[in-house]
Protein backbone atom coordinates (compact mmCIF):
# COMPACT_ATOMS: atom_id res chain seq x y z
CA UNK A 371 0.00 0.00 0.00
CA UNK A 372 1.37 3.39 -0.99
CA UNK A 373 1.53 5.92 1.82
CA UNK A 374 0.39 9.28 0.60
CA UNK A 375 1.30 12.56 2.22
CA UNK A 376 -0.49 15.89 1.83
CA UNK A 377 0.99 18.58 -0.39
CA UNK A 378 1.13 20.98 2.57
CA UNK A 379 3.54 18.63 4.36
CA UNK A 380 6.09 18.95 1.57
CA UNK A 381 6.71 22.56 2.55
CA UNK A 382 7.71 21.52 6.06
CA UNK A 383 11.26 20.81 4.78
CA UNK A 384 11.60 17.38 6.37
CA UNK A 385 10.84 15.68 3.05
CA UNK A 386 13.47 17.54 1.02
CA UNK A 387 15.52 15.08 -1.05
CA UNK A 388 13.22 12.19 -0.14
CA UNK A 389 10.69 10.25 -2.18
CA UNK A 390 7.00 10.92 -1.48
CA UNK A 391 3.63 10.06 -3.02
CA UNK A 392 0.79 12.54 -3.30
CA UNK A 393 -2.71 12.48 -4.75
CA UNK A 394 -4.94 15.28 -5.88
CA UNK A 395 -6.27 17.15 -8.89
CA UNK A 396 -4.50 18.73 -11.85
CA UNK A 397 -4.78 22.45 -11.26
CA UNK A 398 -2.67 23.66 -14.20
CA UNK A 399 -0.42 22.05 -16.76
CA UNK A 400 2.08 22.91 -19.47
CA UNK A 401 4.81 21.07 -21.28
CA UNK A 402 8.14 22.06 -22.69
CA UNK A 403 10.42 19.71 -24.59
CA UNK A 404 10.52 16.38 -22.89
CA UNK A 405 9.00 17.62 -19.62
CA UNK A 406 5.40 17.96 -18.54
CA UNK A 407 4.78 20.32 -15.64
CA UNK A 408 1.67 19.47 -13.66
CA UNK A 409 0.56 21.76 -10.88
CA UNK A 410 -1.34 19.56 -8.44
CA UNK A 411 -3.83 20.60 -5.82
CA UNK A 412 -5.16 18.91 -2.68
CA UNK A 413 -6.96 20.27 0.37
CA UNK A 414 -3.70 21.57 1.83
CA UNK A 415 -2.00 23.38 -1.06
CA UNK A 416 -0.57 23.23 -4.56
CA UNK A 417 2.77 21.99 -5.87
CA UNK A 418 4.41 21.60 -9.24
CA UNK A 419 5.41 18.11 -10.37
CA UNK A 420 7.91 17.82 -13.21
CA UNK A 421 7.44 14.66 -15.30
CA UNK A 422 10.48 13.91 -17.46
CA UNK A 423 9.86 11.42 -20.26
CA UNK A 424 12.93 9.39 -19.44
CA UNK A 425 12.02 9.05 -15.74
CA UNK A 426 8.51 7.55 -16.08
CA UNK A 427 6.90 4.68 -17.99
CA UNK A 428 5.54 5.19 -21.50
CA UNK A 429 1.99 4.60 -20.36
CA UNK A 430 2.34 7.13 -17.54
CA UNK A 431 3.76 9.68 -19.98
CA UNK A 432 0.83 9.17 -22.38
CA UNK A 433 -1.73 9.39 -19.56
CA UNK A 434 -0.17 12.60 -18.27
CA UNK A 435 -0.34 14.04 -21.76
CA UNK A 436 -3.98 13.02 -22.15
CA UNK A 437 -5.16 14.06 -18.66
CA UNK A 438 -7.08 17.34 -18.71
CA UNK A 439 -7.35 19.88 -15.91
CA UNK A 440 -9.20 18.58 -12.83
CA UNK A 441 -8.32 14.95 -13.53
CA UNK A 442 -7.64 13.11 -10.26
CA UNK A 443 -4.12 11.69 -10.19
CA UNK A 444 -1.31 10.30 -8.07
CA UNK A 445 2.36 11.20 -8.38
CA UNK A 446 5.44 9.65 -6.80
CA UNK A 447 8.69 11.57 -6.88
CA UNK A 448 11.65 13.17 -5.16
CA UNK A 449 11.12 16.47 -3.33
CA UNK A 450 13.59 19.07 -4.65
CA UNK A 451 14.15 22.54 -3.31
CA UNK A 452 13.74 24.94 -6.20
CA UNK A 453 13.69 28.69 -5.60
CA UNK A 454 11.78 29.29 -8.85
CA UNK A 455 8.92 26.93 -7.98
CA UNK A 456 5.89 28.33 -6.15
CA UNK A 457 6.41 27.55 -2.46
CA UNK A 458 10.11 26.77 -3.02
CA UNK A 459 9.71 23.04 -3.74
CA UNK A 460 9.08 20.87 -6.77
CA UNK A 461 8.39 17.17 -7.14
CA UNK A 462 10.56 15.33 -9.66
CA UNK A 463 8.26 12.52 -10.68
CA UNK A 464 9.23 8.93 -11.22
CA UNK A 465 5.68 7.56 -11.32
CA UNK A 466 2.31 8.97 -12.34
CA UNK A 467 -1.16 7.45 -12.54
CA UNK A 468 -4.67 8.66 -13.21
CA UNK A 469 -7.42 7.89 -10.69
CA UNK A 470 -10.04 9.37 -13.02
CA UNK A 471 -9.78 11.43 -16.21
CA UNK A 472 -11.73 14.70 -16.22
CA UNK A 473 -13.84 15.80 -19.16
CA UNK A 474 -13.03 19.32 -20.41
CA UNK A 475 -13.68 21.47 -17.32
CA UNK A 476 -16.53 23.88 -18.07
CA UNK A 477 -14.99 26.71 -16.02
CA UNK A 478 -12.20 28.60 -17.69
CA UNK A 479 -10.60 31.88 -16.77
CA UNK A 480 -13.15 34.62 -17.35
CA UNK A 481 -16.67 33.44 -16.58
CA UNK A 482 -19.84 35.32 -15.79
CA UNK A 483 -21.06 35.36 -12.21
CA UNK A 484 -24.27 33.61 -13.27
CA UNK A 485 -22.37 30.75 -14.90
CA UNK A 486 -20.19 30.33 -11.82
CA UNK A 487 -23.35 30.13 -9.72
CA UNK A 488 -24.90 27.54 -12.08
CA UNK A 489 -21.67 25.56 -11.80
CA UNK A 490 -21.27 26.11 -8.07
CA UNK A 491 -20.75 22.34 -7.55
CA UNK A 492 -17.60 22.64 -9.67
CA UNK A 493 -16.58 26.19 -8.68
CA UNK A 494 -16.42 25.34 -4.96
CA UNK A 495 -13.06 23.64 -5.56
CA UNK A 496 -11.56 26.96 -6.72
CA UNK A 497 -8.82 28.33 -4.52
CA UNK A 498 -10.90 31.42 -3.77
CA UNK A 499 -13.88 29.50 -2.40
CA UNK A 500 -11.74 26.83 -0.76
CA UNK A 501 -9.95 29.55 1.18
CA UNK A 502 -13.24 31.14 2.24
CA UNK A 503 -14.53 27.76 3.46
CA UNK A 504 -11.40 27.32 5.55
CA UNK A 505 -11.72 30.76 7.13
CA UNK A 506 -15.37 30.02 7.80
CA UNK A 507 -14.54 26.84 9.70
CA UNK A 508 -11.98 28.65 11.87
CA UNK A 509 -14.36 31.54 12.52
CA UNK A 510 -17.16 29.20 13.61
CA UNK A 511 -14.71 27.22 15.70
CA UNK A 512 -13.56 30.32 17.60
CA UNK A 513 -17.10 31.54 18.19
CA UNK A 514 -18.00 28.14 19.63
CA UNK A 515 -14.78 28.08 21.65
CA UNK A 516 -15.73 31.41 23.23
CA UNK A 517 -19.09 30.04 24.35
CA UNK A 518 -17.68 26.76 25.64
CA UNK A 519 -15.14 28.62 27.76
CA UNK A 520 -17.78 30.97 29.22
CA UNK A 521 -20.26 28.49 30.74
CA UNK A 522 -22.64 28.31 27.79
CA UNK A 523 -24.43 25.08 26.88
CA UNK A 524 -25.05 24.22 23.24
CA UNK A 525 -28.68 23.29 22.61
CA UNK A 526 -30.74 21.73 19.81
CA UNK A 527 -33.99 23.61 19.13
CA UNK A 528 -36.37 22.54 16.32
CA UNK A 529 -36.17 23.77 12.73
CA UNK A 530 -39.88 23.18 12.00
CA UNK A 531 -42.13 25.37 14.11
CA UNK A 532 -45.55 26.98 14.32
CA UNK A 533 -44.32 30.05 16.16
CA UNK A 534 -42.91 32.68 13.82
CA UNK A 535 -40.35 34.88 15.53
CA UNK A 536 -39.56 37.76 13.17
CA UNK A 537 -42.88 38.63 11.49
CA UNK A 538 -45.09 36.84 8.98
CA UNK A 539 -43.78 38.35 5.77
CA UNK A 540 -40.55 36.34 5.62
CA UNK A 541 -41.87 32.96 6.79
CA UNK A 542 -41.44 29.88 4.61
CA UNK A 543 -44.69 27.97 5.03
CA UNK A 544 -44.95 24.21 4.74
CA UNK A 545 -47.57 21.51 5.21
CA UNK A 546 -46.81 19.44 8.26
CA UNK A 547 -48.98 16.30 7.98
CA UNK A 548 -51.99 18.47 7.18
CA UNK A 549 -51.16 21.27 9.63
CA UNK A 550 -49.57 24.61 8.84
CA UNK A 551 -45.99 25.03 9.99
CA UNK A 552 -42.90 27.09 9.08
CA UNK A 553 -39.17 26.78 8.67
CA UNK A 554 -37.64 28.60 11.61
CA UNK A 555 -36.56 32.24 11.27
CA UNK A 556 -34.78 32.11 14.62
CA UNK A 557 -34.42 29.66 17.49
CA UNK A 558 -34.96 32.46 19.97
CA UNK A 559 -38.35 31.50 21.38
CA UNK A 560 -37.08 27.99 22.11
CA UNK A 561 -33.82 29.39 23.43
CA UNK A 562 -35.87 31.19 26.07
CA UNK A 563 -37.13 27.77 27.21
CA UNK A 564 -33.65 26.32 27.65
CA UNK A 565 -32.44 29.07 30.00
CA UNK A 566 -34.69 27.88 32.83
CA UNK A 567 -32.67 24.65 32.77
CA UNK A 568 -29.20 25.72 31.62
CA UNK A 569 -29.11 29.53 32.23
CA UNK A 570 -26.70 30.38 29.41
CA UNK A 571 -27.11 28.63 26.07
CA UNK A 572 -26.21 28.96 22.40
CA UNK A 573 -27.15 27.27 19.15
CA UNK A 574 -25.72 27.28 15.65
CA UNK A 575 -28.31 26.19 13.09
CA UNK A 576 -29.82 27.30 9.79
CA UNK A 577 -32.49 29.99 9.80
CA UNK A 578 -34.79 30.70 6.89
CA UNK A 579 -36.15 33.98 5.58
CA UNK A 580 -38.34 34.34 2.51
CA UNK A 581 -36.54 37.59 1.71
CA UNK A 582 -37.92 39.21 -1.42
CA UNK A 583 -35.13 41.74 -1.46
CA UNK A 584 -32.26 41.19 -3.87
CA UNK A 585 -29.32 42.61 -1.94
CA UNK A 586 -25.69 41.68 -1.28
CA UNK A 587 -26.57 40.99 2.37
CA UNK A 588 -29.62 38.72 2.26
CA UNK A 589 -29.86 34.96 1.94
CA UNK A 590 -33.02 32.86 2.14
CA UNK A 591 -31.13 30.26 4.19
CA UNK A 592 -28.33 31.29 6.51
CA UNK A 593 -26.44 29.96 9.52
CA UNK A 594 -27.58 31.63 12.69
CA UNK A 595 -25.55 31.66 15.88
CA UNK A 596 -27.91 32.54 18.70
CA UNK A 597 -27.41 32.91 22.43
CA UNK A 598 -29.79 33.43 25.34
CA UNK A 599 -28.73 34.39 28.84
CA UNK A 600 -30.72 34.29 32.09
CA UNK A 601 -30.32 37.36 34.33
CA UNK A 602 -28.62 39.44 31.58
CA UNK A 603 -29.65 43.02 30.87
CA UNK A 604 -29.41 44.63 27.44
CA UNK A 605 -26.11 46.14 28.60
CA UNK A 606 -24.73 42.74 29.67
CA UNK A 607 -25.91 41.39 26.32
CA UNK A 608 -23.95 43.99 24.34
CA UNK A 609 -20.84 43.35 26.40
CA UNK A 610 -21.06 39.65 25.66
CA UNK A 611 -21.50 40.29 21.93
CA UNK A 612 -18.50 42.57 21.60
CA UNK A 613 -16.34 40.10 23.52
CA UNK A 614 -17.48 37.22 21.36
CA UNK A 615 -16.84 38.96 18.04
CA UNK A 616 -13.50 40.38 19.25
CA UNK A 617 -12.35 36.96 20.46
CA UNK A 618 -12.99 35.36 17.06
CA UNK A 619 -11.35 38.25 15.15
CA UNK A 620 -8.24 38.21 17.36
CA UNK A 621 -7.83 34.45 17.04
CA UNK A 622 -8.21 34.58 13.27
CA UNK A 623 -5.62 37.33 12.98
CA UNK A 624 -3.18 35.52 15.27
CA UNK A 625 -3.49 31.98 13.91
CA UNK A 626 -4.56 32.30 10.28
CA UNK A 627 -2.77 35.26 8.75
CA UNK A 628 -1.98 33.11 5.69
CA UNK A 629 -5.64 32.42 4.93
CA UNK A 630 -6.60 36.05 5.53
CA UNK A 631 -3.85 37.31 3.28
CA UNK A 632 -4.89 34.89 0.56
CA UNK A 633 -8.25 36.71 0.59
CA UNK A 634 -6.38 40.06 0.57
CA UNK A 635 -7.23 40.90 4.18
CA UNK A 636 -4.54 42.37 6.39
CA UNK A 637 -4.59 40.54 9.74
CA UNK A 638 -3.98 43.88 11.52
CA UNK A 639 -7.46 44.92 10.47
CA UNK A 640 -8.85 42.21 12.75
CA UNK A 641 -6.32 42.72 15.52
CA UNK A 642 -7.88 46.16 16.02
CA UNK A 643 -11.25 44.61 16.84
CA UNK A 644 -11.41 44.67 20.64
CA UNK A 645 -13.92 45.84 23.27
CA UNK A 646 -15.50 48.26 23.83
CA UNK A 647 -17.45 48.94 20.64
CA UNK A 648 -19.02 52.34 20.15
CA UNK A 649 -22.63 52.56 21.42
CA UNK A 650 -25.01 55.02 19.80
CA UNK A 651 -28.67 55.37 20.74
CA UNK A 652 -31.26 55.20 17.98
CA UNK A 653 -32.12 58.86 18.72
CA UNK A 654 -28.49 59.94 18.24
CA UNK A 655 -28.18 57.87 15.08
CA UNK A 656 -31.18 59.70 13.59
CA UNK A 657 -29.68 63.08 14.59
CA UNK A 658 -26.36 62.07 13.05
CA UNK A 659 -28.00 61.17 9.74
CA UNK A 660 -30.05 64.36 9.67
CA UNK A 661 -26.88 66.40 10.28
CA UNK A 662 -25.27 64.55 7.36
CA UNK A 663 -28.15 65.71 5.17
CA UNK A 664 -30.03 62.41 5.05
CA UNK A 665 -33.84 62.76 5.05
CA UNK A 666 -34.83 60.90 8.20
CA UNK A 667 -37.32 61.33 10.99
CA UNK A 668 -37.76 59.64 14.34
CA UNK A 669 -39.46 56.26 13.82
CA UNK A 670 -37.90 55.50 10.43
CA UNK A 671 -35.93 52.31 9.82
CA UNK A 672 -32.34 52.41 8.63
CA UNK A 673 -31.79 51.29 5.07
CA UNK A 674 -28.55 50.07 3.50
CA UNK A 675 -27.51 53.61 2.57
CA UNK A 676 -28.13 54.91 6.09
CA UNK A 677 -26.04 52.07 7.49
CA UNK A 678 -23.22 53.07 5.16
CA UNK A 679 -23.29 56.66 6.41
CA UNK A 680 -23.46 55.54 10.06
CA UNK A 681 -20.55 53.10 9.83
CA UNK A 682 -18.26 54.73 7.26
CA UNK A 683 -14.59 54.49 8.25
CA UNK A 684 -15.13 52.59 11.53
CA UNK A 685 -12.33 50.29 12.64
CA UNK A 686 -14.64 47.98 14.52
CA UNK A 687 -18.37 47.29 14.66
CA UNK A 688 -20.72 49.57 16.61
CA UNK A 689 -24.04 49.19 18.43
CA UNK A 690 -27.22 51.12 17.81
CA UNK A 691 -29.55 50.67 20.76
CA UNK A 692 -33.08 51.47 22.00
CA UNK A 693 -35.06 51.55 18.75
CA UNK A 694 -38.68 52.71 18.56
CA UNK A 695 -41.10 50.07 19.85
CA UNK A 696 -43.23 50.56 16.74
CA UNK A 697 -42.05 48.08 14.13
CA UNK A 698 -39.92 46.00 16.51
CA UNK A 699 -40.54 42.34 17.35
CA UNK A 700 -43.26 41.58 19.94
CA UNK A 701 -40.87 39.96 22.45
CA UNK A 702 -38.61 42.97 23.10
CA UNK A 703 -38.83 44.52 26.55
CA UNK A 704 -40.16 48.07 26.60
CA UNK A 705 -37.67 50.63 27.88
CA UNK A 706 -38.92 51.71 31.35
CA UNK A 707 -37.24 55.13 30.89
CA UNK A 708 -38.94 55.79 27.55
CA UNK A 709 -41.88 53.50 26.71
CA UNK A 710 -41.80 54.57 23.07
CA UNK A 711 -38.57 52.56 22.72
CA UNK A 712 -37.39 49.03 23.50
CA UNK A 713 -34.28 47.60 25.17
CA UNK A 714 -32.60 46.22 22.08
CA UNK A 715 -29.37 46.70 20.12
CA UNK A 716 -28.10 45.92 16.66
CA UNK A 717 -24.40 45.43 15.99
CA UNK A 718 -23.46 47.11 12.73
CA UNK A 719 -20.33 46.18 10.78
CA UNK A 720 -18.00 48.93 9.52
CA UNK A 721 -18.31 50.41 6.05
CA UNK A 722 -21.87 49.39 5.33
CA UNK A 723 -21.27 45.63 5.54
CA UNK A 724 -24.57 45.55 7.40
CA UNK A 725 -26.10 44.30 10.58
CA UNK A 726 -24.08 41.49 12.14
CA UNK A 727 -26.21 40.93 15.22
CA UNK A 728 -29.73 41.67 16.42
CA UNK A 729 -30.34 41.32 20.14
CA UNK A 730 -32.56 42.48 22.98
CA UNK A 731 -33.74 42.14 26.53
CA UNK A 732 -36.95 40.06 26.47
CA UNK A 733 -40.32 40.74 28.05
CA UNK A 734 -40.31 38.47 31.06
CA UNK A 735 -43.61 39.39 32.72
CA UNK A 736 -46.82 37.62 31.74
CA UNK A 737 -49.20 40.58 31.45
CA UNK A 738 -46.78 42.69 29.45
CA UNK A 739 -46.15 39.86 26.98
CA UNK A 740 -49.86 39.08 26.60
CA UNK A 741 -50.48 42.76 25.85
CA UNK A 742 -47.85 42.80 23.10
CA UNK A 743 -49.06 39.50 21.57
CA UNK A 744 -52.56 40.98 21.33
CA UNK A 745 -51.31 44.33 19.98
CA UNK A 746 -49.47 42.46 17.23
CA UNK A 747 -52.57 40.30 16.60
CA UNK A 748 -50.57 37.07 16.89
CA UNK A 749 -52.41 33.74 17.16
CA UNK A 750 -52.20 33.11 20.92
CA UNK A 751 -52.56 29.32 20.45
CA UNK A 752 -49.27 29.05 18.54
CA UNK A 753 -47.45 31.02 21.24
CA UNK A 754 -49.17 29.63 24.34
CA UNK A 755 -46.15 27.59 25.41
CA UNK A 756 -43.91 30.64 25.04
CA UNK A 757 -46.26 32.86 27.02
CA UNK A 758 -46.60 30.10 29.66
CA UNK A 759 -42.91 30.44 30.49
CA UNK A 760 -43.78 33.75 32.16
CA UNK A 761 -45.94 31.88 34.70
CA UNK A 762 -43.36 29.48 36.08
CA UNK A 763 -40.36 31.20 37.59
CA UNK A 764 -39.70 33.76 34.88
CA UNK A 765 -36.50 35.84 35.19
CA UNK A 766 -35.09 38.86 33.34
CA UNK A 767 -33.09 37.66 30.34
CA UNK A 768 -31.55 38.73 27.06
CA UNK A 769 -30.25 37.16 23.89
CA UNK A 770 -29.11 37.75 20.36
CA UNK A 771 -28.61 36.26 16.91
CA UNK A 772 -25.53 36.60 14.72
CA UNK A 773 -25.54 35.80 11.00
CA UNK A 774 -22.43 33.73 10.28
CA UNK A 775 -22.35 34.75 6.60
CA UNK A 776 -22.74 38.44 7.50
CA UNK A 777 -19.79 38.19 9.87
CA UNK A 778 -17.67 36.32 7.32
CA UNK A 779 -18.59 38.81 4.61
CA UNK A 780 -17.26 41.62 6.74
CA UNK A 781 -14.21 39.72 8.06
CA UNK A 782 -13.07 38.86 4.52
CA UNK A 783 -14.44 42.04 2.96
CA UNK A 784 -16.48 40.04 0.43
CA UNK A 785 -18.53 41.91 -2.17
CA UNK A 786 -21.49 39.59 -1.80
CA UNK A 787 -22.85 37.41 1.00
CA UNK A 788 -23.37 34.48 -1.40
CA UNK A 789 -19.61 33.73 -1.35
CA UNK A 790 -19.72 33.29 2.41
CA UNK A 791 -21.81 30.13 2.03
CA UNK A 792 -21.12 27.11 -0.22
CA UNK A 793 -24.57 26.84 -1.81
CA UNK A 794 -26.34 30.21 -1.60
CA UNK A 795 -30.12 30.26 -1.52
CA UNK A 796 -31.56 33.54 -2.73
CA UNK A 797 -34.86 34.71 -4.21
CA UNK A 798 -33.84 33.53 -7.67
CA UNK A 799 -31.61 30.56 -6.92
CA UNK A 800 -32.12 27.16 -5.30
CA UNK A 801 -29.92 25.18 -7.79
CA UNK A 802 -27.48 23.46 -7.42
Ligand code: NSS
Pocket residue numbers: 535536555556557558579581587588589590592594596597725726727728729730769770771772773774775776
Ligand atom coordinates in the same frame (compact mmCIF):
# COMPACT_ATOMS: atom_id res chain seq x y z
O1 NSS B 1 -33.81 39.18 12.64
S1 NSS B 1 -32.64 39.34 13.45
O2 NSS B 1 -32.09 40.67 13.51
N1 NSS B 1 -32.91 38.88 14.95
C1 NSS B 1 -33.40 37.67 15.27
O3 NSS B 1 -33.70 36.80 14.47
C2 NSS B 1 -33.49 37.37 16.76
N2 NSS B 1 -34.67 36.53 17.00
C3 NSS B 1 -32.22 36.68 17.18
C4 NSS B 1 -32.15 36.40 18.64
O4 NSS B 1 -32.27 37.34 19.42
N3 NSS B 1 -31.97 35.16 19.03
O5 NSS B 1 -31.53 38.40 12.84
C5 NSS B 1 -30.32 38.23 13.53
C6 NSS B 1 -29.15 38.25 12.57
C7 NSS B 1 -29.01 39.56 11.81
O6 NSS B 1 -28.36 40.53 12.58
C8 NSS B 1 -28.17 39.11 10.62
O7 NSS B 1 -26.81 39.00 10.98
C9 NSS B 1 -28.72 37.73 10.35
O8 NSS B 1 -29.33 37.28 11.54
N4 NSS B 1 -29.71 37.74 9.27
C10 NSS B 1 -29.47 37.36 8.00
N5 NSS B 1 -28.34 36.92 7.42
C11 NSS B 1 -28.39 36.60 6.11
N6 NSS B 1 -29.52 36.69 5.36
C12 NSS B 1 -30.67 37.14 5.90
N7 NSS B 1 -31.77 37.20 5.17
C13 NSS B 1 -30.67 37.49 7.30
N8 NSS B 1 -31.61 37.95 8.14
C14 NSS B 1 -31.01 38.10 9.33
